[in-house]
Amino acid sequence: MSRCRWWFASPRYNRWVGNVESERVTGASIPDNRSSLARRAVRSFVPGKFRPAVVSLVRPLLYRGNAVHCACCDGDFSRFIPHQGRPYAKCPRCGALERHRLLVSYLRERTDLFAGRLKVLHVAPEWCLQLELRRLSNLDYVSADLDSPLATDHVDLLDLPYSAGSFDVVICNHVLEHVDNDRRALDEIRRVLRADGRAIIMSPIDPASPSTVEGLDVHTPEERRRVYWQRDHLRRYGRDFADRVASRGFSVDTIRYIDQFDATQVQRQGLRRESALFSDDDIFICHCATAA
Numbered sequence: 557m558s559r560c561r562w563w564f565a566s567p568r569y570n571r572w573v574g575n576v577e578s579e580r581v582t583g584a585s586i587p588d589n590r591s592s593l594a595r596r597a598v599r600s601f602v603p604g605k606f607r608p609a610v611v612s613l614v615r616p617l618l619y620r621g622n623a624v625h626c627a628c629c630d631g632d633f634s635r636f637i638p639h640q641g642r643p644y645a646k647c648p649r650c651g652a653l654e655r656h657r658l659l660v661s662y663l664r665e666r667t668d669l670f671a672g673r674l675k676v677l678h679v680a681p682e683w684c685l686q687l688e689l690r691r692l693s694n695l696d697y698v699s700a701d702l703d704s705p706l707a708t709d710h711v712d713l714l715d716l717p718y719s720a721g722s723f724d725v726v727i728c729n730h731v732l733e734h735v736d737n738d739r740r741a742l743d744e745i746r747r748v749l750r751a752d753g754r755a756i757i758m759s760p761i762d763p764a765s766p767s768t769v770e771g772l773d774v775h776t777p778e779e780r781r782r783v784y785w786q787r788d789h790l791r792r793y794g795r796d797f798a799d800r801v802a803s804r805g806f807s808v809d810t811i812r813y814i815d816q817f818d819a820t821q822v823q824r825q826g827l828r829r830e831s832a833l834f835s836d837d838d839i840f841i842c843h844c845a846t847a848a
């Protein structure tokens with residue numbers, strides 16, 4: 557069998573084709589599946605470590621235009637692309653979602669992160685944020701995750717290997733709802749912060765629930781998705797989230813930065829998650845209370 561024929565007969569090729577066909581069939585609710593096709597292709601041919609960089613080069617070619625703007629990579633495109641059922645969510649170049657674009661705008665406009673000499677710990681680093689932060693020569697940047705190839709350090713958030721008072725800033729987005737013991741994680745974050753340091757935290761919040769839902773008799777991924785909104789979520793935070801963080805020794809400011817933008821800007825920059833399930837508009841700035 558020739559090399560070419562071997563490839564077209566291979567399970568990998570047929571699995572990929574099968575996925576593409578499946579998406580064509582089910583794609584009626586998704587207005588644009590070009591990104592999915594590109595993603596399938598990259599997953600098939602490119603090792604995981606290099607995928608974000610390759611996607612950032614290839615996918616923008618499919619979405620040239622000026623209808624939307626991504627604050628993370630400063631790119632203009634014809635549209636944002638579908639992600640987890642949301643039709644206009646992800647940046648074609650850097651993969652930023654609504655919350656990432658909102659956070660970068662906030663960090664750039666309202667903090668000293670882009671100018672101050674700071675030591676930053678980025679927990680569970682997102683490629684789109686990491687790309688921006690690693691470029692900043694004023695930052696001493698460290699990223700940490702249990703096993704992500706994007707992280708410089710592979711560590712357990714519940715038992716960080718850093719000395720007390722090591723960092724000026726800890727960035728922790730959409731992580732706490734995934735860990736067994738979020739209070740222990742907050743204790744660790746606070747421990748590694750300097751006395752005048754702060755944690756910048758975002759999490760999905762259920763605005764309809766006054767308190768956090770957790771500890772239920774929920775065990776399977778499907779049950780967790782139904783009760784906690786995602787297969788790997790271990791709780792569903794309610795409106796008590798800021799109090800919950802404050803109970804671990806932080807002074808918490810809840811920033812509704814999205815209110816700074818009018819409806820046209822929100823739409824063009826893709827800042828609000830189109831989901832009836834939960835809100836992730838709030839940015840929680842958590843100061844070590846001892847600094848007060």
Ligand SMILES: [Zn+2]
Nearest residue numbers: 626629647650
């Ligand atoms: Zn982008």
